Amino acid sequence: MAKKKIIAPPVLPAITSSKPMAHRTQILTFGQYLREKFGCKVSKVPVSISGFTCPNIDGSVAKGGCTFCENDSFSPSLDKAKPLKGFFLNLQSPTNPYLEQQLQQLQWQFETLSKKLSCDHGAQKYMVYFQSFTNTYAPLETLKALYEKALSFENVVGLSIGTRSDSISEETFAYLAHLAQTTEIWIEFGIQSIFDETLVKVNRGHDSASVQAAIAKAKGYGLNVCGHLIFGLPNETKAMMLQTAQAAYDWGVDSLKYHPLYVVKRTALANEYGRGEFTPITQECYLEVLCEALAMKPSHISVQRLTAGIDDNSLIAPEWCKHKNEQLHAINTALKGIGLKY
Numbered sequence: 001m002a003k004k005k006i007i008a009p010p011v012l013p014a015i016t017s018s019k020p021m022a023h024r025t026q027i028l029t030f031g032q033y034l035r036e037k038f039g040c041k042v043s044k045v046p047v048s049i050s051g052f053t054c055p056n057i058d059g060s061v062a063k064g065g066c067t068f069c070e071n072d073s074f075s076p077s078l079d080k081a082k083p084l085k086g087f088f089l090n091l092q093s094p095t096n097p098y099l100e101q102q103l104q105q106l107q108w109q110f111e112t113l114s115k116k117l118s119c120d121h122g123a124q125k126y127m128v129y130f131q132s133f134t135n136t137y138a139p140l141e142t143l144k145a146l147y148e149k150a151l152s153f154e155n156v157v158g159l160s161i162g163t164r165s166d167s168i169s170e171e172t173f174a175y176l177a178h179l180a181q182t183t184e185i186w187i188e189f190g191i192q193s194i195f196d197e198t199l200v201k202v203n204r205g206h207d208s209a210s211v212q213a214a215i216a217k218a219k220g221y222g223l224n225v226c227g228h229l230i231f232g233l234p235n236e237t238k239a240m241m242l243q244t245a246q247a248a249y250d251w252g253v254d255s256l257k258y259h260p261l262y263v264v265k266r267t268a269l270a271n272e273y274g275r276g277e278f279t280p281i282t283q284e285c286y287l288e289v290l291c292e293a294l295a296m297k298p299s300h301i302s303v304q305r306l307t308a309g310i311d312d313n314s315l316i317a318p319e320w321c322k323h324k325n326e327q328l329h330a331i332n333t334a335l336k337g338i339g340l341k342y
Helices: 030-038 076-080 099-121 140-152 170-179 196-201 208-220 238-251 268-274 283-296 324-336
Strands: 042-047 125-130 156-163 184-192 224-231 255-260 302-305 315-317
Touching (some): 042 099, 099 125, 099 140, 140 156, 170 184, 184 238, 208 224, 238 283, 255 283, 283 324
Parallel strands (some): 042 125, 156 184, 224 255, 255 302
16 A cells, blocks of 8 residues: 655754743634533533444454554443443444334433532533444434433533444435534544554554545535544654644544544553553653644644543553643643743
């Protein structure tokens, strides 16, 4: 497979200045975007619906899933929502005998988490975020039932739907466009990297052209798009990470999440790390790449996340991804050096 030509990123201000700029530009956060649109604090309520999987798990395009993914670490609430065992949907599933149970899962998670967000963070309205697995990888009738149930909950102003570029049908695009006429609809695509050799290495099961096409189609339907980027993927250089960020901007995303790649137990990446075949990104390198990516970012693109990690014993490496508050402090300190604030 031919490698993409790496274009050197623009030269940007160093992030190590000891004298922060007097004027700092506020990065548009997703929370600010929602507050400006709805006039109050709006929080995303993450939900996980069992029975959903991914085409690179079930064998449709690959098996085993992404090498870095251990889905339990992304769906902590599902354990208490009576998950279905051994049942998985796909785009060709003829029936869904467990739809009622899935609707019950959805309602339980929303009621539990929305109350907590209201009490702990003052949330007044909500977006239901279908987070774990591939949330358009099911027949349209199942998706309609789940999405419309979510939109019926009190104080819900919209949906954000995590999916893959190879797992959303034309009819689902059209249906979401119909919903978007009266409510806030977002699709979240995992871009991760624009380098196909990287996508093969992490077993994504699709190439970067697939993601570019899906984003273009979503925008053609008038839908809002959030892209996910991972910095520190195997064998990627700083220049490659920045080229991925620039491509995401050029493709027309409306919002972004930036993640460092970290290693958790029970993943193929953990095996690679144990064999000495993968070295995680350092915090210093992540800060450099993140600051340059944010300096390149058009101001109208909102930011939903600047880092990620996990604070339990499933994290293997790097250690700095365990401490979210320390990460955010380091990021904000670095941003001061280039005149930005988050």
